[in-house]
Amino acid sequence: MVDEETGHERQARAYEAVHEAADFTELKRRYKNFVVPWTVAFMVWYLAYVACNNWARDFMSHKVIGHVNVALIFGLLQFVSTFLIAAVYGRFANRKLDPLASGLNAKYKRERRR
Amino acid sequence: MNALLLPLADSKPGNQALTISLFTAVVAVTLYITWWASRQNKTTADYYAGGRSFSGAQNGLAVAGDYMSAASFLGISGQIALYGYDGFLYSIGFLVAWLVALLLVAELLRNSGRFTMADQLAFRMKQRPVRTAASTSTIVVSIFYLLAQMVGAGSLVGLLLGVKSEGLKAGVIILVGALMIVYVTIGGMKGTTWVQIVKAVLLMTGTVLITFLVLLKFDFNPSKLLGAAAVHSGKGEAFLQPGLLYGKDLTGQIDFLSLGLALVLGTAGLPHILIRFYTVPDSRSARRSVQWAIGLIGAFYLMTLALGFGAAALLDTGKGSAVAASKGNTASVLLAEVVGGGSGSVGGAILLALIAAVAFATILAVVAGLTLTSASSFAHDLYVNVIAKGKVTERDEIRVARFAAIGIGAVAIGLAIPAQKLNIAFLVALAFAVAASANLPALLFNLFWKRFNTSGAVWSIYGGLISAVVLVIFSPVVSGKPTSMITGADFSWFPLSNPGIVSIPLGFILGVVGTFVGRDTSSELRYNELSVRALTGAGAEGAAKH
Numbered sequence: 001m002v003d004e005e006t007g008h009e010r011q012a013r014a015y016e017a018v019h020e021a022a023d024f025t026e027l028k029r030r031y032k033n034f035v036v037p038w039t040v041a042f043m044v045w046y047l048a049y050v051a052c053n054n055w056a057r058d059f060m061s062h063k064v065i066g067h068v069n070v071a072l073i074f075g076l077l078q079f080v081s082t083f084l085i086a087a088v089y090g091r092f093a094n095r096k097l098d099p100l101a102s103g104l105n106a107k108y109k110r111e112r113r114r
Numbered sequence: 115m116n117a118l119l120l121p122l123a124d125s126k127p128g129n130q131a132l133t134i135s136l137f138t139a140v141v142a143v144t145l146y147i148t149w150w151a152s153r154q155n156k157t158t159a160d161y162y163a164g165g166r167s168f169s170g171a172q173n174g175l176a177v178a179g180d181y182m183s184a185a186s187f188l189g190i191s192g193q194i195a196l197y198g199y200d201g202f203l204y205s206i207g208f209l210v211a212w213l214v215a216l217l218l219v220a221e222l223l224r225n226s227g228r229f230t231m232a233d234q235l236a237f238r239m240k241q242r243p244v245r246t247a248a249s250t251s252t253i254v255v256s257i258f259y260l261l262a263q264m265v266g267a268g269s270l271v272g273l274l275l276g277v278k279s280e281g282l283k284a285g286v287i288i289l290v291g292a293l294m295i296v297y298v299t300i301g302g303m304k305g306t307t308w309v310q311i312v313k314a315v316l317l318m319t320g321t322v323l324i325t326f327l328v329l330l331k332f333d334f335n336p337s338k339l340l341g342a343a344a345v346h347s348g349k350g351e352a353f354l355q356p357g358l359l360y361g362k363d364l365t366g367q368i369d370f371l372s373l374g375l376a377l378v379l380g381t382a383g384l385p386h387i388l389i390r391f392y393t394v395p396d397s398r399s400a401r402r403s404v405q406w407a408i409g410l411i412g413a414f415y416l417m418t419l420a421l422g423f424g425a426a427a428l429l430d431t432g433k434g435s436a437v438a439a440s441k442g443n444t445a446s447v448l449l450a451e452v453v454g455g456g457s458g459s460v461g462g463a464i465l466l467a468l469i470a471a472v473a474f475a476t477i478l479a480v481v482a483g484l485t486l487t488s489a490s491s492f493a494h495d496l497y498v499n500v501i502a503k504g505k506v507t508e509r510d511e512i513r514v515a516r517f518a519a520i521g522i523g524a525v526a527i528g529l530a531i532p533a534q535k536l537n538i539a540f541l542v543a544l545a546f547a548v549a550a551s552a553n554l555p556a557l558l559f560n561l562f563w564k565r566f567n568t569s570g571a572v573w574s575i576y577g578g579l580i581s582a583v584v585l586v587i588f589s590p591v592v593s594g595k596p597t598s599m600i601t602g603a604d605f606s607w608f609p610l611s612n613p614g615i616v617s618i619p620l621g622f623i624l625g626v627v628g629t630f631v632g633r634d635t636s637s638e639l640r641y642n643e644l645s646v647r648a649l650t651g652a653g654a655e656g657a658a659k660h
Contacts (some may be wrong), residue, residue: 011653015643018652027649043378046210050374053203053356054367061355066337066461067344071199071356078206079412085213086408093401101397101650103248108652 014111018104027100034092049074099106129463133274136471141293144309144478148297151305158508159655161302161488161515162229163392166657168307170399174406177390179310180488181208181381182317182409183259183480183529184266187473190415191449192442194422195431198343198353200360201422201442203370204539205415207377212411214554215382216404218311220642221397222386222561222648229485231388231553232495235560237647239568242500247575249495251552252385254579255545256488257526259386262541264290264530267477269443273436274470284531290342290481291527298489298523299484299516304612306482307393313472313479318414322471324446325417327453328424339420342427353426373543376614380546383553386487395657425449441537447473459622485519485526492518509555536591543612544586551578551617555625561648564641569632570625577628585613636653 018024052060052074060071155161168176186208193201227233232248264287271286293586297305332339344353360370381387390398425445429452431437437445451457454465493515494556498506506514533541555574559566585608586592592599594606610616647653 012643015646015652018646018650019642024646024650028645031649039214039217042213046206046378047374049206050203050371054361054370057356061351067351067354068336068337069342069354072202072340072354073549075202075206076416078210079416082210082213082408082410086216086405089217090197090405094398098398099123103644104650105652108646108650 010112010114014108017111018108021107023104023107027097027104030096030100034089034096038089039083042081045081048076049078057085061065129467130275132292132463133467133470136467136489137274137474139423140471140475141478142477144297144312145293147308147312148305150248150576151308152300152302155304158229158494158511160304161512161656162389162494164303164307166393166395166655168211168393168399170394171277171406172311173390173394173399173403174410176307176310176393177387177403177407178410178414179314179317179479180386180390181411182314182476182481183402183538183542184263184270184413184473185368185539185542187317187321187476188254188266188270188443188446189262189537189542190418191421191425192437192440192445193359193439193537193539194418194442195425195429195445195449196425196442197359198347198349198423199356200358201539202419203360203374204377204543205418205519207374208381209408209412211378211381212404212408215377215387215533216401216408218561219388219557220391220400220404224391224394224397224400224559225651225654226561226644226648227392227656229389229392229494230491231385232491233555235556235568235571236495236499237644238560238637239571243568243572245495245499247490247572248553248556249500249660250492251548251575251579252398252495253488253522254548254583255383255385255552256484257522257529258486258512258545258548259384259458260522260526261530262538262545263477263481263484264526265533265536265541266443266538267474267481268530268534269440269499270447270470270477271472273440273444274466275448280531280534284535287530288527290477291523294481294485295520295523297478298486298519301482302487302512303389305394306479306486308391309482313475314410316472317476318410320450320469321414321417321421324424324450324453324469325420327465328420328428328449331424331428331453339423339427345425347426347431365609368615369612372547372610373612375618376543376547376550376612379550379554379614379618380543381549383549383557385491385544385549386483388553389487389490392655396654397651402438421446421449424453428452431616443538481526487523489515489519502642536599540611544591547586547612547614547617548579548582550577550614551621553578555621556605556617559625560623561644563629564638565629565635566625567629567632567634567637569627569634570627573628573631575623577624578617581620582617583609583614585617 063071190204232245235244267290268283268287272283347353361367394400450469451462451466455461493511497514498511552575556571588606588608590606591611594604
């Protein structure tokens with residue numbers, strides 16, 4: 001049989017095939033289930049810090065150890081949380097996202113060759 | 115301006131020779147790298163994206179190099195030196211912002227674009243309007259950011275060489291501009307990336323050294339450093355608490371919130387950061403590079419605390435001091451002199467020269483990165499896809515990018531000269547506000563909202579861009595206060611100095627409104643394709659094979 005399909009159509013069909021795959025739905029679900037709650041969490045945590053600087057100054061000025069006060073510790077905790085979330089996401093993506101993504105990528109390549 | 119010269123009054127002529135020779139060495143090394151890289155540039159993928167062959171760690175260093183600009187090194191520590199704790203917000207906002215880039219943007223963008231931010235939008239939208247809009251906002255954001263770097267170069271060289279006249283300072287700015295044009299036109303992305311990597315290493319080393327020397331003076335006891343800073347600043351414990359700079363009344367509090375929002379949402383919309391993700395072979399390396407960048411940038415910002423509070427504890431920061439006269443921009447460099455042994459000592463002279471050379475390298479590298487970004491966007495988006503409609507050879511495209519670099523360099527030089535008296539970190543925060551309002555809404559909607567279409571993208575980009583810029587023009591930054599850019603007139607009516615709290619939501623809202631007004635649904639056709647590509651990397655541009 002003569003393949004009348006153009007390269008572009010074949011590509012579009014390959015994308016569609018990957019999009020319909022159960023693994024893709026699962027990949028999307030995993031990604032969203034991770035990213036949405038964590039984004040909300042770090043934004044709320046960060047905005048809480050900004051708001052405390054504005055409206056909770058007595059609390060922020062409370063000294064903890066020597067000249068180190070709550071404000072400084074709250075600020076440093078923002079560093080800690082950023083490092084932690086970056087590490088947690090990296091682990092999650094390596095373990096839960098990458099295997100699915102590379103499988104789907106291979107499927108795309110197979111579909112394009114068909 | 116005389117205040118700037120005070121620290122040099124007793125410095126020996128030999129010190130200036132040392133400073134100048136270190137400066138020259140920095141320039142020579144970076145020029146060599148650029149020349150070396152230029153010999154490997156063959157295609158547009160090489161010129162714009164460094165052949166997509168950098169590793170995650172290399173690109174992480176380069177991202178950090180692009181991000182730790184003069185604003186961070188000179189601006190933030192200067193804000194802390196003058197206003198204590200309140201200067202610290204910049205560090206935190208600038209860092210947390212990377213989570214937005216890591217979780218929502220970096221990998222998806224890497225998979226779905228080619229060279230510029232606009233590529234990702236053009237994937238499923240009408241090419242011409244979307245590319246024109248994205249290119250315009252890329253260039254505007256980059257110019258805001260460039261301004262900040264040039265102001266840094268002005269105050270730095272003014273301090274070191276004892277340049278008195280505004281004319282000579284302008285000469286310095288023109289020289290920096292000319293150098294960056296050379297980097298970009300010759301080296302392209304590969305040259306620029308290597309310059310960033312070298313600069314990031316230099317900057318980290320210099321900062322670690324000064325931090326170490328500061329802490330040494332305070333027996334490695336942070337509380338002791340803080341106490342000394344509080345006493346020496348003349349403000350007591352208030353220096354360590356929120357409120358010296360921001361939030362004195364409700365307007366101030368809203369302004370602070372606005373700044374906080376702009377900082378956290380701006381990074382993921384900065385075009386020169388976004389195109390860095392195209393220099394790596396795949397999304398996994400894009401993720402690695404953001405993780406590297408977060409580690410490096412976080413460590414660096416922790417050290418700005420030592421730099422800023424160290425400057426407050428050890429330098430004169432009162433009214434009329436050199437630090438205050440430069441809006442804090444010279445604090446890090448003067449601190450280096452003091453911890454090296456003080457003015458007039460050999461150690462002090464060497465450290466001063468060293469840190470100044472590092473700061474200069476920082477500025478050159480960031481300026482080159484920004485110029486490359488806007489030149490690429492002009493050539494790739496406006497010239498090739500809008501003006502010439504794709505009928506251009508790769509050689510012509512690169513030639514246009516080179517001319518664009520010259521043009522953008524000239525504009526930035528022209529604008530930087532009148533902006534000399536603003537704090538660098540503050541100027542950069544404005545660039546962040548514009549990026550968060552104009553670019554981020556369109557990027558996120560395009561990735562996550564199927565219904566989003568061409569008119570939505572155009573409305574949100576222009577709406578966010580224009581509202582942010584207009585609000586800055588009519589804010590106290592430009593007129594109406596003794597500290598404004600224009601002191602003779604007062605046409606300010608917008609009370610906040612950062613427009614983010616108004617213009618960022620507006621960018622998002624206009625994206626939604628524009629989408630429904632435009633009605634066009636053709637952009638939905640390729641959404642499935644975009645989401646497959648973004649999440650799996652299927653069909654994404656790979657590394658160049660040579």
